[in-house]
Amino acid sequence: MPTTLRCPACSAPLDAPSQHAATSRCPYCGVGVLLSERNQGTQAATNDPHADTIAEVVRILQSGHMIQAVKLYRERFGVGLKDAKDAVDRISAGQPAGTVPHRSGGKGLGIGCAVMILLVVVGALMIWRSPRAAEETTTPPATRESRDPVGAVAPGPSAPPALGDEVLRFGSEGTGAGRFTDARGVAVDGAGRIYVAEYQGGRVQVFDSAGTFVTQWMADPKMPLVDLEADRGGTVYVVQYGRIRRYEGATGTLLSELPRPERMTSYSDVALALDGTMWAVAGTSRIAHLGRDGSVRRTIDLRQAVGEDASPERVAVAGTGDVYVLDRWSDEVYHLAPDGRFVDRFGGSGEGPESTPSPEGIAIDGRGRVLVSDLGRGIRVFDAAGHYVGEFGGQEVVFGLAVNDRDEVFAAYRNRHQVVKFRLKP
Template sequence: MPAPLRCPTCSAPLDLPPEHATMARCPYCGATALLTERGGSVHAAARHDPHADAIAEVLRQLRAGSKIGAIKEYRERFGVGLAEAKRAVERIEAGQPAGSIPPASPSNTKAALGCAIFILLAVLVAGVRLMRPRPQTPAPAVQTTPATPMPPSPVAEKAGPPAFAEEVMRFGSEGTGAGRFEDARSVAVDGAGRIYVAEYTGGRVQVFDSAGAFVTQWMADTRMPLLDLEADREGTVYVVQHGRIRRYEGATGRALGEVRRAGGASYDDVALALDGTLWTVSMHQVSHLAADGRVLRTINTREAIDEDAAPVRLAVAGSGDVYVMDRWTGEIYHLDPDGRFRDRFGGRAKPGAGGGMGGMAAPQGLAVDGKGRVYVSDMMGGIHVFDADGRPVDSFGSDLNPFGITFNGADHVFATNRNDHQVVRYRLTR
């Protein structure tokens, strides 16, 4: 199979060009690539023009974590105003085309210095305003929310009391290009901050940096639905397809082999524990596996929990406690580190009753934060939060249709907003 055609500037996949075409434009970064034919295959080479060089430098700044640097670079390279440069960089950061880009103009040292001074002054003024003590005055009849700093991504702030979680980033849109999704259901984050997003069908796994900028993509099994993926701290990605768990090198997609299946088990989900072991679910069974696939413990859920218990999703807390979602009722079963059943909570709300605290309409995914709290994604009602003993705590993201959810090491929760073809990142505020 010929290698996919990639943009030489940002490595995004390029659409197959028409016959005899000599150039192609990247839908992600907007750079123009020269097309050549060698050995019967079409290759894309960098066209060394000011536009390609400028976009490459903007992408370099974003991947280095400097959004201000990227905006400054865009202003200097294309001779546009601050607002227009900010909009273009935010589109690139979100995995969308930059939009209409003016012809590149020569750099103007004074203008660049003025831009840098303006941005620096804006940051300093904002910091002074936040640190300045407010005079003590009697409370008004109607309370107002104190001003808060601008969040790290262009998300509009909402008035009202502080939420349980604050949205700080979202990226993606509908489509098949770089940074676009058709049916993204699974998300994982490794120890380096790389974000992996997988489509339910087609086997496509896209890789993004910690700022949500597209890095590359690779393919798992293209024929079978992809039920789940997890990533460990070293960057190994575990993919659940066709009852099997396969390992891949996350940064490249290189296959690393399959987790051994004991007794021909057919796996529906996998969760990674902090000690490197795996927990899996299959029909009426929860299994604890060593890293090489050896079975450490098997729990028959019909015997340990309930005759009708049918596990489909699970998550593992840092304490070793395991939380398992039931396929039919949406209830969460709490198992202790030794696999003993402790309690059950949550579940689908009765028809017409609505979601509310603890009641879910269409539970889909499970995750546990660093404090042992349990998060359940609800396709019809955002993300519900329970304490370690199953008591409802709060909910957030009511505007989402979340499917897969996961955490990084900094207590940021990531969710696939499936119907809007996006990935959303939240920072916990308490």
């Protein structure tokens, strides 16, 4: 009996190929599939660079995390929120992902169709240029244009002076010591140790203050690692699968898991306050103030606080106790007083320097300035009241941010597979 061909990306059944067909397209996730005759039967494989993303989206959907799936699709394909949500909705419903808009705003071919055309024209997908290949140009790093697939915004002729000076850069692509494949989380403790986390696989590498590899340890290898924080004593907080776990940073020994007192509470981000308490994104609309032991002191419904639909994604807390929240729908930063009262909002969509159309990370420096990493636009800096004051980091794709007591900023350059350290200017 002939076996059913299944998509290598999402495991959906493929339509029976026509005789001698060399390629096909998955009607479920849309990736291009290569067909070959082996062991008296047809086998399916894929070189589609989108296949891993589609497979990851499917896995996240199967675990019940629709918002995380939308966020991943948006990040990987560089599309807007609505396009990403529509595509994930179609995948969830068992339909093709559909078209992917280009950054210029025009509609492009479906992912699978584009791959099929490339296969016919050139016979392979090797012409797809990887981020690493872009790194191997001879253009000096200081002036080189970003090759990130989500695009970049060129600075205007009157771009303000950079507010941060680069003082250290380390890392390269790979799986060995000091090498990264998808590093998005970065943290630093009071001893100067730097922790860098991969999004998938649970791998956390430890470096000294000079960026020299020291050791590595593993968190949960099965779930995406969505946030990484470290306190001054060297305890590392890891957020995975809705849970916050504490590890001994130097060894990776699991110390504890913070309780989740409410049955449906799922944590997706955490920030450490100077008094040892924590603020965390809890569920789809709330942020929670946690005690040192993880007990919930109070929760704030962001929708009620700002008076409209809102969904927190990242949170940071200043030395004053003021809380700043990145909203995943509006791409704005909401400023809350220590008591949870809404104060103001800033950032959001647009092309101006004060905009944050694709925010990913947020941190607060010792002067109370708010740092926001914006995909393809480096790091934006706002004062405590939300006024734009400058930027640094170039046209880069920056994910995780961490700031130490000396106003040194550590940024995870995901596409370059590097961590870059900046010294902030007054």
